[in-house]
Amino acid sequence: MAEKVLLGDEAVALGAIHSGLSNAYGYPGTPSSEIMEYLIKYSRKTEKIHASWCSNEKTAYEDALGVSLAGKRSIVTMKHVGLNVAADPFINSALLKINGGLVIVVADDPGMHSSQDEQDSRFFADFAKVPCFEPVNQQEAYEMTGEAFEVSEKYHVPVMIRLVTRLAHSRAVVVTGEEKEQNRMKKAEDKNTWMLLPALARKQWVTLLGKYEEFKKDSENSPLNPLYLNPDFKKYGVITTGLGKNYYLENMPELSDKPSHLHVGVYPIPEDKIKKLAQHAEKIIVIEEGYPFLESRLRGILKQPVEIEGKMDGKVPPTGELNPDNVRPALGLPVRKALAEVEQLPGRPPQLCQGCPHIDSYNAIKGALASYSESVVTSDIGCYALGALPPYSAIETIICMGASVGTAKGAAEAGLKPAVAVIGDSTFYHSGMTALVDAVAADTPMTLVILDNCIVAMTGGQETIVPTSKLESVIKGLGVDPAHIKTIVPLKKNHEENVEILKKEIAHEGLSVVLSVRECIEETKRRLKKGKGNK
Amino acid sequence: MKFDIILAGVGGQGVLSLAAIIATGAMKDNLKVRQSEVHGMAQRGGAVLSHLRISDSEISSDLVAKGTASLIISMEPLEVLRYVDYLSPDGSVVTASEPFVNIPDYPDIEVIYGKIKKLKNHKIVESLELAKKAGTSRAANMVIIGAASSVLPVSAGSLQAAVEELFSSKGKDVVDINLKAFALGAE
Ligand code: SF4
Numbered sequence: 241m242a243e244k245v246l247l248g249d250e251a252v253a254l255g256a257i258h259s260g261l262s263n264a265y266g267y268p269g270t271p272s273s274e275i276m277e278y279l280i281k282y283s284r285k286t287e288k289i290h291a292s293w294c295s296n297e298k299t300a301y302e303d304a305l306g307v308s309l310a311g312k313r314s315i316v317t318m319k320h321v322g323l324n325v326a327a328d329p330f331i332n333s334a335l336l337k338i339n340g341g342l343v344i345v346v347a348d349d350p351g352m353h354s355s356q357d358e359q360d361s362r363f364f365a366d367f368a369k370v371p372c373f374e375p376v377n378q379q380e381a382y383e384m385t386g387e388a389f390e391v392s393e394k395y396h397v398p399v400m401i402r403l404v405t406r407l408a409h410s411r412a413v414v415v416t417g418e419e420k421e422q423n424r425m426k427k428a429e430d431k432n433t434w435m436l437l438p439a440l441a442r443k444q445w446v447t448l449l450g451k452y453e454e455f456k457k458d459s460e461n462s463p464l465n466p467l468y469l470n471p472d473f474k475k476y477g478v479i480t481t482g483l484g485k486n487y488y489l490e491n492m493p494e495l496s497d498k499p500s501h502l503h504v505g506v507y508p509i510p511e512d513k514i515k516k517l518a519q520h521a522e523k524i525i526v527i528e529e530g531y532p533f534l535e536s537r538l539r540g541i542l543k544q545p546v547e548i549e550g551k552m553d554g555k556v557p558p559t560g561e562l563n564p565d566n567v568r569p570a571l572g573l574p575v576r577k578a579l580a581e582v583e584q585l586p587g588r589p590p591q592l593c594q595g596c597p598h599i600d601s602y603n604a605i606k607g608a609l610a611s612y613s614e615s616v617v618t619s620d621i622g623c624y625a626l627g628a629l630p631p632y633s634a635i636e637t638i639i640c641m642g643a644s645v646g647t648a649k650g651a652a653e654a655g656l657k658p659a660v661a662v663i664g665d666s667t668f669y670h671s672g673m674t675a676l677v678d679a680v681a682a683d684t685p686m687t688l689v690i691l692d693n694c695i696v697a698m699t700g701g702q703e704t705i706v707p708t709s710k711l712e713s714v715i716k717g718l719g720v721d722p723a724h725i726k727t728i729v730p731l732k733k734n735h736e737e738n739v740e741i742l743k744k745e746i747a748h749e750g751l752s753v754v755l756s757v758r759e760c761i762e763e764t765k766r767r768l769k770k771g772k773g774n775k
Numbered sequence: 776m777k778f779d780i781i782l783a784g785v786g787g788q789g790v791l792s793l794a795a796i797i798a799t800g801a802m803k804d805n806l807k808v809r810q811s812e813v814h815g816m817a818q819r820g821g822a823v824l825s826h827l828r829i830s831d832s833e834i835s836s837d838l839v840a841k842g843t844a845s846l847i848i849s850m851e852p853l854e855v856l857r858y859v860d861y862l863s864p865d866g867s868v869v870t871a872s873e874p875f876v877n878i879p880d881y882p883d884i885e886v887i888y889g890k891i892k893k894l895k896n897h898k899i900v901e902s903l904e905l906a907k908k909a910g911t912s913r914a915a916n917m918v919i920i921g922a923a924s925s926v927l928p929v930s931a932g933s934l935q936a937a938v939e940e941l942f943s944s945k946g947k948d949v950v951d952i953n954l955k956a957f958a959l960g961a962e
Contacts, residue, residue, distance in 0.1 A: 245802070353813045410811035410826075410837040411798065489835040564840035576842035579862035580894060585853065586880040588785065590821035626819070 246414045248407035249274035251378040252317075252345055255385030257282060257289070260420040262312035262340070264291040265300035267670065268699035269319030270354040271408035272347035276317050277702075288422075295705050296641070296670040297322035301329045304342055309434060311426035312340040313389055320348040320359050321640065325671065327364065330398065334368040335444040337396045337433030340423050341389035347403040350530055351561035354405075354698075356621070356640065358559070360530035365400040365507060369452045372400040372507040373464070374482050378412045380505070384464070386417075391458075395451050404529055406483055406561060456508050464505035467513045469520050473497045477521030478571075479504065479514070479538075482529035483562060490564045494573055509534055518546045525570050526550035529562050591626060597758035598624045600730035600738075601691050602634035604756075605660060607735065608742035615658045616651050620644040620672070622664035623698045623760075624691050635662065642671030645688060649679045652686040658746045659685075665692040665711065666704045673718065676753075680719040683750045687742070690715075690753065691730075693760040701763050708757060715753050724752035731758065776806075777832075778928045779839040781858045782825040784850030785875045789916035792941060793848065794825040796920055799937035800929040801829045811837040820877050822854060829928060848923050850916060851875045852887045852899070859894065867896035869923040871915060873903050898922055905959040914956035921960025931961070 246254060253275045256264070264283075266276040279291035294300035297318040307314035318326060323346050330344065346364075349355040365372035373388050375381040381403065388399040432440050459465055477500040480488050485503045492498075500520040502513055518524065524546055526535040532551040539548055549555040555570040556562070568575065592599055601624075609615045619625060619635035620643060627634040637647055645668075648661035663672045668690055679686060692711055696702040706714065715725055726745060728738045738756075745752035780797065784790035791812055798808045812825040826839045844861040849870040862868070868891060874884050891897050900922045902915040909918070917938060924931050938957055942950045 245798070245808075405813065406811060406837050409813060410809060412809045412834075413802070413807075483837075486835040486837065490840065563838045564836045576840060577864065578842035578860040579864050579866055580859040582857060582860045585856055586878055586882065588820070588822040588854075588878055590786070590819040591877065593819050623819070 242416050243413050244416060245411055246378055246382070247274055247409060247411050248375070248378050248381045248403055249347070249409070250278045251381035251414050252385050252401060252403070253278035253282070254414070254416060255382040256315045256343065256389075258417060258419045259341075259386040259389040260313050260422045261289055261315055262422045263304065263307040263314040264289065264317070265294050265303045265314070266317035267294055267297045267300055267322055268696050268702045269322050269347070270699055271349060271405040272317050272319045272322075272345065272403070273699045273702070274408070275315075275345060279315075293702055293705060297326035298329060301326040301333075301344065304344075305329060305333055305336075308338050308340040308342045309428050310340065311428070312423045313342075314340065315343045315345060317345045318347075319355065320346055320361050321355060321357065322346070323361055323364055325641065330364065331368045332436060333398050334370050335436055335441055335448055337428065337430065337444075338392055338398055339396070339426070339428040341392035342398045343385065343388045343392060343401060344398055345401045345403065347405065347408045348530060349405045351405065356638070358530070360533055361400065361402050362507060362530065362533045365402070366533075368398075369448055370397050370399060371395075371455050371458075372402055374402045374505055374507070375407065376483055376485050376505065377407065378410075378414045381407065382414045382416065384505075395454060397448070397451060402482075404483060404561075452508070456511070459506055459508050459510040460512050462506050462510070465510045465513060466503055467517060468501045469516065470498050470500045471520060473499055474520060474522055475499070476523040476525055477501065477517045478525050478527065479517065479534065480527045481534055484527035484529050484567065487562050487564045487567045488527055488571070491568060491571055491573055495571060504534060509537060514538070521546065523547040523549065525555070527556055527562065527567050527570065532558070589629065591629070592623065592632070593762055595761045596623070597693055597730045597756070597760065598627060598691055599632070600732060600735065600758075601662070601689065601756040602627045602632045604728070604730065604735060604738035604742055605662070605689060606634055607739035608746055609658065609660070612658060614656070615660065616648065616656050618644040618647040618651070618659070618661045620663040620667045622667050622691075623693075624662060624664060641667055642675060645672045645675035645679065648686045648688070649675065649682070649684045652684050653682070657685060658687065660687045660689060660746065662689045662691055664697075665690060665694065665708065666696040669705050673714075676715075676720070677718055679751050685749050686751060687746050687748075688751075688753045689742075690755050692755055692757040693763070694757070695760050695763045697760040697762065701760075701766060711755055711757075715755070720751060720753050724748055724750065725755070726752070727755045727757060729758055730756045776830060776928060778829045778846070779844045780827040780829070781839060781844050781847045781861045782827060782849070783847065783854040783858055784823050785854065785877070786819055786821050786823050788823070788850040788875065789913075790823045790825060790850055793850070793916045793920060794827050796934065796937045796941055797827060797829075797927065797929060799940060800934040803933035803936055804929055806831055806928070807834055809834045809837050822857065824858070846923065846926055848919060850902075850919060852884065852891060853881065855891055856887065862894070865895060867898070867926050868894050869898045869900065869919060869926065871902035871919055872899045900960060902960070906956050909956035909959055910952035914953050917953045917956035918960035921957040924957075924961050
């Protein structure tokens with residue numbers, strides 16, 4: 241037993257190591273990246289596990305499935321929108337007879353600190369019909385990871401752990417336990433449980449529904465779903481999920497009565513416990529971090545015998561992150577008096593770093609498009625999305641990983657020309673490549689500019705899956721006409737030359753790809769600083 | 776005992792190492808600690824905010840509630856004003872005096888100082904000048920910890936030990952400069 245100060249993300253990573261983890265895969269995404277960073281560091285230091293980034297969340301998940309097939313324990317990490325990408329293998333793998341324990345950790349971002357939506361991954365766990373653990377602090381994150389592996393091997397299902405930003409990125413002391421041995425390699429015995437041919441999948445589906453009944457029973461009996469009943473106070477009861485519990489506890493000392501309380505830490509939802517709580521309360525207040533997942537189940541469509549309050553009637557804010565203040569009105573507590581009010585202040589949004597290569601790329605693209613009365617520039621997910629803000633105002637769409645390529649293609653094919661797509665190197669490998677193949681097939685008149693800063697910058701500087709030196713051969717390999725693959729170096733002194741090259745390619749009545757290559761200056765600094773100097 | 780701190784500044788000013796040092800110091804004094812931060816986009820000149828909670832009993836929430844913070848520590852004066860509603864009625868402010876101007880509409884600095892000076896307990900510290908005196912402008916955040924040390928519920932010895940720990944891998948000179956910056960701030 242030892243004590244360690246860990247981020248929520250790191251607590252999951254260490255929990256996995258101590259549960260006999262063999263392999264770990266993921267794609268960087270705030271707020272989940274630190275899980276893999278911890279595991280990669282550990283694997284480099286000890287060589288006991290294999291941990292590596294992948295091209296995207298789907299390939300990461302499929303790698304983990306292979307590890308499970310071989311009988312070893314694996315973990316896959318991603319942010320919430322990454323699960324959209326990995327949804328296909330995730331949902332289908334619930335029908336397999338998981339062999340080595342497989343745990344998928346998804347970090348949601350309520351409040352959209354660094355994301356394009358606030359989707360709630362509990363819906364995905366429910367959709368796939370697999371158990372989902374939701375820790376409320378670092379200690380639980382550590383312990384639940386171990387439990388998730390046990391459940392995964394006991395029932396032969398993948399198991400989800402759902403984190404949120406506020407837990408992933410906060411630190412506290414974790415008391416750690418024993419380190420378990422890794423599984424030996426032991427191939428899955430029955431291949432009929434790993435081939436989802438319709439005839440076999442139909443059987444597996446029935447099996448999964450049977451397992452689901454067991455998950456429900458376990459939820460009812462789990463100490464992670466504690467129910468406190470106060471027979472002397474019936475005015476209202478409280479249900480919390482996720483970090484809602486912490487904010488409830490924070491305010492509890494101010495409540496005049498002690499209401500009955502159910503906290504849900506593991507899913508499926510423990511329905512009997514909710515029924516018991518309802519017998520002790522005329523009203524139920526639901527405080528959950530994320531979408532009103534549990535609340536919507538409680539409400540159903542027809543009138544309820546018990547009054548329900550929560551996000552769906554606005555008693556708890558339906559958008560953004562919960563905090564110790566915004567749960568107070570639902571609990572009937574007044575706003576606390578502060579020493580001073582916050583006045584209207586100018587914001588300080590994140591900006592492209594001074595000297596960032598993207599600045600010169602955007603200036604060149606704007607220069608090249610200046611003579612057209614109409615054009616469109618689609619963009620993507622990464623630092624370069626900050627090109628949306630003044631003084632650049634250089635881009636018009638930001639949707640999801642890889643979307644810039646297909647969106648420009650569709651726009652061009654609808655007659656909106658010239659169409660330019662900009663995408664980062666890592667985002668291109670993540671999910672821009674397949675769309676480029678579509679554009680090659682159609683020889684769509686559009687220009688793809690790959691902003692190659694030689695690193696995954698926005699999430700803190702992870703290595704791109706394929707180094708810059710190979711990018712051009714990848715583009716050629718996808719079938720782009722070599723005469724219309726150009727490379728520029730985005731620097732102020734090259735501006736005129738870069739504008740000319742871009743102009744020519746934009747005017748070309750077919751597909752062209754321009755590689756704009758210069759290292760992220762933050763990465764350059766990190767490289768130079770490594771191991772020396774004051775921080 | 777419960778002592779909640781809001782730490783503020785701009786990405787790159789060392790706000791998170793500041794939080795780490797206070798947290799480490801508090802743990803050396805056997806106190807319980809929770810520290811929350813939002814990273815990611817914040818690396819590029821954006822506002823940075825960290826919540827640090829210190830207590831001798833269990834802490835539930837990672838976030839400080841409005842109107843309950845004992846202290847705001849900021850590496851930048853404008854950033855103080857963004858979070859004053861977190862301060863409890865007798866809360867304090869310790870801030871660096873130097874404005875970090877990377878936005879076009881940065882307000883008049885004198886107006887900002889005026890508003891900070893209206894708060895009950897405030898300390899505006901010439902952190903850059905003192906850091907240079909210690910040996911490097913990059914130790915400005917250590918000056919600020921020094922300046923806050925009289926208000927913090929953590930012993931000066933534990934804070935200094937935490938500073939040493941954080942910089943030990945960078946050699947004795949770096950440790951000494953940072954300790955000197957701490958001492959100058961504390962004066
Ligand atoms: S981190 Fe790198 S890529 Fe991102 S804005 Fe800064 S210099 Fe540009």
